[in-house]
Amino acid sequence: MAKAIVAEAPGGPEVLQLQEVDKPEPGPGQLLVKMAAAGVNFIETYERSGIYNVKFPYTPGSEGAGTVEAVGDGTGNWAAGDRVAFCEGARTYAEYSLVDADKALAVPDGISNETAAAIPLQGLTAHYLVNSSFKAASGQTVLTHAGAGGVGLILTQLLKAKGVRVITTVSSDEKEELARAAGADEVLRYDGFPDKVRQLTGGTGVDAVYDGVGKDTFDGSLASLRTRGTLVLFGGASGQVPPFDLQRLNSGGSLFVTRPKLKDHLLDADERGWRAREIFGAVAAGDLDIRIGASYPLADAARAHEDLQGRRTTGKLLLVP
Numbered sequence: 001m002a003k004a005i006v007a008e009a010p011g012g013p014e015v016l017q018l019q020e021v022d023k024p025e026p027g028p029g030q031l032l033v034k035m036a037a038a039g040v041n042f043i044e045t046y047e048r049s050g051i052y053n054v055k056f057p058y059t060p061g062s063e064g065a066g067t068v069e070a071v072g073d074g075t076g077n078w079a080a081g082d083r084v085a086f087c088e089g090a091r092t093y094a095e096y097s098l099v100d101a102d103k104a105l106a107v108p109d110g111i112s113n114e115t116a117a118a119i120p121l122q123g124l125t126a127h128y129l130v131n132s133s134f135k136a137a138s139g140q141t142v143l144t145h146a147g148a149g150g151v152g153l154i155l156t157q158l159l160k161a162k163g164v165r166v167i168t169t170v171s172s173d174e175k176e177e178l179a180r181a182a183g184a185d186e187v188l189r190y191d192g193f194p195d196k197v198r199q200l201t202g203g204t205g206v207d208a209v210y211d212g213v214g215k216d217t218f219d220g221s222l223a224s225l226r227t228r229g230t231l232v233l234f235g236g237a238s239g240q241v242p243p244f245d246l247q248r249l250n251s252g253g254s255l256f257v258t259r260p261k262l263k264d265h266l267l268d269a270d271e272r273g274w275r276a277r278e279i280f281g282a283v284a285a286g287d288l289d290i291r292i293g294a295s296y297p298l299a300d301a302a303r304a305h306e307d308l309q310g311r312r313t314t315g316k317l318l319l320v321p
Helices: 042-049 113-118 120-133 150-161 173-181 193-200 218-223 247-251 269-284 298-309
Strands: 002-006 017-021 030-040 064-071 083-086 096-100 141-144 165-170 186-189 206-211 225-233 256-258 292-297 316-320
Touching: 002 298, 017 298, 030 083, 030 113, 030 120, 030 298, 042 298, 064 096, 064 113, 083 113, 113 120, 113 292, 113 316, 120 150, 120 206, 120 269, 141 150, 150 165, 150 173, 165 173, 165 193, 173 186, 186 193, 193 218, 206 218, 218 225, 292 298, 298 316
Parallel strands: 141 165, 141 206, 165 186, 206 225, 225 256, 292 316
Antiparallel strands: 002 017, 030 064, 030 096, 030 316, 064 083
C-alpha cells in the first residue's frame, strides 16, 4: 500500500483527501518512481473542480521528480536508482507514480530532486513559448502577465537571455521585486496596463503578449499589441476566454492569436530532448534560476490549491510525500 491524494467527486479543494491506495506496478515501457516531490499546477484545479472532464475517483498531478524504484519491460537504459523528472505522468500527488520511460527526463548532477520537480511543466512551457509560439528575438519588446509566477519568472529570464525588452504585470510590491530580480525591464499593475504599455512603447505597442491569465487580461492584451503583433494565450488562471469576433484582429491591426498547449510541443523524442536539454542545462549551469515558492506536505494538497487559486503564491508550488 501507499499514500496518495484522492478526490472521490468533483468539488472545491476540500475534496482532496489523503488515502491509502494500492502501490502501482510498472507495466511494459513504464517506470515506477518513488516521488521526491510533485508539481502543483492550475490544470489540476480545473480537473478537480469538474471544469475539465476526468474520471473520479481521481488523483491529480502529471509532474514531479524522484528516483526510479522499478522498471517494466522495454524501458531502454533506465534502471533502478536513476533520478528522473517528468511532466507527462499521471497521479503524481502520491508517494509512488508511474511514468512512460520515453517521457522521463534525466536529472543532471547538481540539480536537487525538489528543483527538478519544479522544472518540467513550467520550464518546458516557457521554452516553447519563446522558441516556437512566438520566436522572440533581440530588440523586440514583449508583455508577459503574472511576472512573479512560475512560468513568468522563467519566461522573463529566457527572454532577457535573447536580448528582449520585457514588460510584465504583477499584483503586489512583493511580486514586483521578484519580477525585477528575474530581469523584467518594466513592471506594471494590472489596472490600466494597456495604456501604460502604449506609453512605454511610444504609442506603438508590443511585438507579442504571453498571456497565461486569460479572461481578465485578454482584451487588454489585444489592446497592447502593435500592428501585426501576436497574442500567445497559453492559460486561463482567471477563467477561460469566451468566444470573440475575429474581426477584432482586423481592426486591431492585422493581429495574430494562438492558443498553444505543451503536449503539442513535445511531439517526439527529439523535440522533448531539445527542450529538456536547454532548460535543465541552463539550470545546471547557473544561468536559469528556478524559484520554489512553497513546499507543502502531501496531506496539505487542499491548502496548496487554495493558495494557488487565491493568487497568494509566487514561483512553483510542490507537494512533498
